[in-house]
Amino acid sequence: MFYGTDLTSRLMLGTAQYPSPKILRDAIDASGTQVITVSLRREGAGGGDFRQFVNASGCRILPNTAGCHTARDAITTAHMAREMFDTKWIKLEVIGHADTLQPDPFALLEAARILCADGFQVFPYTTEDLILGEKLLEAGCEVLMPWGAPIGSGQGLNNIDGLRRMRAHFPDIPLVIDAGIGAPSQAAQAMELGFDAVLLNTAVARATDPVEMARAFGLAVAAGKLAAGAGLMPRRDMAQASTPIFGTPIFETAEVI
Amino acid sequence: MISVLGSGVAGLCAATSLHEAGFDVQVIAPPDAPVAASSYAGGMLAPFCEGESAPQVIVQRGQLAVHWWSQRVRGVETRGTLVLAAARDQSELTRFSRATQAHDSVIPGDLEPDLQGRFARGLFFRAEAHMDPRDAMAQLRSQLIANGVPFHNDGATGQIVDCRGLAARDQLHDLRPVRGEMLEVIAPDVTLTRTIRLLHPRFPCYIVPRAKGRYMIGATMVESGDARGITARAIMELLSAAYTVHPGFAEAEVIATGAGLRPAFPDNIPALRHDGDRIHLNGLYRHGFLMAPSLADDLVQLLQKGPAYAH
Numbered sequence: 001m002f003y004g005t006d007l008t009s010r011l012m013l014g015t016a017q018y019p020s021p022k023i024l025r026d027a028i029d030a031s032g033t034q035v036i037t038v039s040l041r042r043e044g045a046g047g048g049d050f051r052q053f054v055n056a057s058g059c060r061i062l063p064n065t066a067g068c069h070t071a072r073d074a075i076t077t078a079h080m081a082r083e084m085f086d087t088k089w090i091k092l093e094v095i096g097h098a099d100t101l102q103p104d105p106f107a108l109l110e111a112a113r114i115l116c117a118d119g120f121q122v123f124p125y126t127t128e129d130l131i132l133g134e135k136l137l138e139a140g141c142e143v144l145m146p147w148g149a150p151i152g153s154g155q156g157l158n159n160i161d162g163l164r165r166m167r168a169h170f171p172d173i174p175l176v177i178d179a180g181i182g183a184p185s186q187a188a189q190a191m192e193l194g195f196d197a198v199l200l201n202t203a204v205a206r207a208t209d210p211v212e213m214a215r216a217f218g219l220a221v222a223a224g225k226l227a228a229g230a231g232l233m234p235r236r237d238m239a240q241a242s243t244p245i246f247g248t249p250i251f252e253t254a255e256v257i
Numbered sequence: 258m259i260s261v262l263g264s265g266v267a268g269l270c271a272a273t274s275l276h277e278a279g280f281d282v283q284v285i286a287p288p289d290a291p292v293a294a295s296s297y298a299g300g301m302l303a304p305f306c307e308g309e310s311a312p313q314v315i316v317q318r319g320q321l322a323v324h325w326w327s328q329r330v331r332g333v334e335t336r337g338t339l340v341l342a343a344a345r346d347q348s349e350l351t352r353f354s355r356a357t358q359a360h361d362s363v364i365p366g367d368l369e370p371d372l373q374g375r376f377a378r379g380l381f382f383r384a385e386a387h388m389d390p391r392d393a394m395a396q397l398r399s400q401l402i403a404n405g406v407p408f409h410n411d412g413a414t415g416q417i418v419d420c421r422g423l424a425a426r427d428q429l430h431d432l433r434p435v436r437g438e439m440l441e442v443i444a445p446d447v448t449l450t451r452t453i454r455l456l457h458p459r460f461p462c463y464i465v466p467r468a469k470g471r472y473m474i475g476a477t478m479v480e481s482g483d484a485r486g487i488t489a490r491a492i493m494e495l496l497s498a499a500y501t502v503h504p505g506f507a508e509a510e511v512i513a514t515g516a517g518l519r520p521a522f523p524d525n526i527p528a529l530r531h532d533g534d535r536i537h538l539n540g541l542y543r544h545g546f547l548m549a550p551s552l553a554d555d556l557v558q559l560l561q562k563g564p565a566y567a568h
Contacts (some may be wrong), residue, residue: 019310020525021433042490046483049433053523152458202458208356 002143002174002197003089003121005060009034010191011221012062012176014201018210021053027204027214028057032222035060037091037199040084041067041077051084062123064091069098071111078115090115091145091178091199093125101151105132109139116140125178128162130169137173144170145178145199148190152202154182157189167194184213184220191224192232258415259560260285264408265293266390266545267538267552268420269397273329274553275418276406280560284401284408293394294422295545297439297517299465299475300390301452302326302547303338305359305382314526315544316358318551323386325550330396333388334466336451340380341365343501347378349456354380371448371503387452389467390546417535418556422520425539428532432540434482434518438491439475441513446505447472455498462498471512474499478543487514519543529555536560 012035018024028036036059040047054061063081068074071094078090094111096104103125109132115122116139124136128146136144146166149155157163158180167175177190178199187198198221207213261272264286275282304319327333340360342350354360363381366373402408419425426432449472453464465473477491492514499506522528522540527548530537536559538552 019312020521020523022524025523042479043481044483046434046436046481047479049482050480053433206352 002123007034007197008032009218009221010197010225011187011218012037012197012199013204013214014064014199015039015054016066016201017205021050023210024205025053025057026211028059030211031204031214031218033059033214033218035062037062037064037201038085039064039066040081041065041073045080055085060089061085061087062089062091063087065093067095068093069095069104069107071107071114074107074111075114078111078120082120088119088121089123090120091123091125103127103147105129108132109135112136112141113139123176128159128166130166133166133170133173137170143174143176145176147179148177148186149180151179153180154203155180156182156186157193160193163190163193163195184216187217188220188224188227191221192227194228197221258283259418260413260415261418261420262286262413263290263293263420263422263424264394264398265420265422266295266298266394266549267422267541269394269401270549270553271418271420271538271556272401272406273397274550274557275560276401276404278557278561280557282406283412284406285411285413286408287410290421291424292517294437294517294519295394295541296391297437297476297515298390298545299439299452299463299473300388300393300546301338301463301465302333302386302388303382303452304547305357305385306338306340306454307544307547308358309353309356311544312524312526315548319544319547320384321551321554322547323384326386326388326393326546329400330388330393332392332468333386334451335384335386337381337383338385338387338452338454339363339365339368340382340454340456341372341376341502342456344377346457349458350378350380353456357382359384369449369451369453371505375503385452387465388546393546416560419532419535419537420539422539422541423518425520425537428535429522429530429537429539431523432520433480433523435521435542436477436479436481436483436516437475437519437543438477438479438487438495438516439473439514440487440492440495440511441467441471441473441515442499442506442509442511443470444472444503444506444509445470446508447503449503453502455502457498460494460498462495464499464502472499472506472509474506476543482518484518485516487516491516519545527552529559 009032011033013033065074065077094107149158174196176197181200302322308316360380365376365379521542527541
């Protein structure tokens with residue numbers, strides 16, 4: 001549940017960088033997503049046509065504060081978003097460095113406190129840091145969105161151990177992998193690790209065929225979620241024959257059951 | 258009589274092709290009409306590069322443009338496009354080469370000596386060209402006038418061909434604005450003879466050489482109908498990208514900046530559309546100089562079959 005909203009599709013799609021709004025719409029349909037994020041820092045009040053277009057997709061809109069570098073910037077943008085899209089949801093992104101696009105944890109927390117107190121339902125774009133995660137929850141966030149890898153890098157899950165720890169540390173908090181996903185296999189992996197959803201943009205928007213790539217991601221996220229629910233087999237160091245080994249009366253190998 | 262509304266690149270190409278096909282044409286362009294988006298264009302005739310994000314129809318039909326313009330205006334430079342990326346953005350170059358056709362892998366310094374040692378690898382699209390868009394439009398306009406095609410402030414009669422760009426939104430409800438910002442500099446320390454595209458995941462830019470040491474640097478793409486002048490952010494992004502291509506741009510004189518609203522349909526593909534007995538030629542998006550000639554051809558063929566209301 002994401003602030004009381006249940007989602008059948010666990011893929012969330014960004015709406016930037018598509019070759020055309022038409023292709024964006026087709027990609028949304030092909031992916032099966034129910035949540036799309038929309039930026040408005042740069043488009044501002046003049047972006048009405050595009051907003052109308054994404055509104056017509058029927059998806060739930062998660063406005064974002066992409067491009068904001070200070071808490072104050074992000075807060076202003078969040079207020080603008082609430083008015084424009086008539087939603088309390090806000091994907092809170094406060095960028096710490098223009099080049100690496102990593103989140104600024106201090107400004108993020110400050111903005112999260114103010115926005116939560118103001119009635120926003122905040123989806124903070126954060127790192128896998130556990131203490132920061134706890135502070136964000138204290139601030140009133142009910143969802144956390146740790147990065148997989150730097151925005152737009154397509155590197156997948158850079159710190160799998162850290163992400164596993166985060167999943168284990170916050171077993172009941174919806175966790176969404178946000179940013180850095182380049183391939184459907186990586187999205188499936190995130191779901192297999194037990195994350196609740198995956199948010200991505202570039203990997204679909206800039207694919208040679210964004211619509212087919214959106215479909216692929218939709219399937220991968222669904223597959224990963226099914227797999228996580230079905231109980232993945234644990235890894236083993238040794239091979240294990242799945243049928244008894246015939247005519248081999250020697251049972252000294254410890255691994256044979 | 259055919260009345261072409263609008264004197265941007267769409268209107269001028271339509272009027273030119275119609276006149277050449279023997280139609281009786283007039284151009285209606287009121288003096289208070291908004292500045293045509295095409296006057297801020299880069300003037301690149303780059304169908305293959307556009308294929309990176311544009312559908313195949315643009316690549317195919319855009320190939321007519323170099324010939325069309327070369328036949329009609331002076332100053333079409335068929336020197337190709339050189340596509341570059343900074344060392345750490347090499348994956349952008351790989352992506353671009355996969356998404357496009359008709360290019361060769363080159364060492365940029367071999368083609369443009371000013372880039373010697375700055376870029377290890379580039380893509381060269383040799384069949385592409387560039388020109389000065391305002392100069393090309395001025396030439397078409399004076400040729401039309403010289404050939405007896407009148408330009409009037411009002412008085413549209415007969416078959417209407419509506420080429421008003423974004424001003425036609427009152428009739429084309431799915432037309433939307435896509436803001437673009439550009440600047441023009443004089444850079445005495447820079448010598449580049451062909452269009453340069455610098456790939457970057459967030460701030461791509463192109464540099465188009467113009468006469469007398471001038472360069473056009475463009476262009477942003479923002480989903481916005483904001484019509485104010487260029488923003489500080491766009492200036493910073495475009496100039497730092499240009500500086501990455503050649504440090505000589507740091508000493509350039511900025512002689513003009515501009516911001517315009519490109520008219521675009523939801524699929525970003527320029528098109529002819531019927532609306533009653535009116536024909537719209539619109540939605541040129543970022544493909545005005547590339548696609549207007551081809552749409553003007555379609556328009557001629559359509560009207561040769563009879564008046565629009567017959568369709």
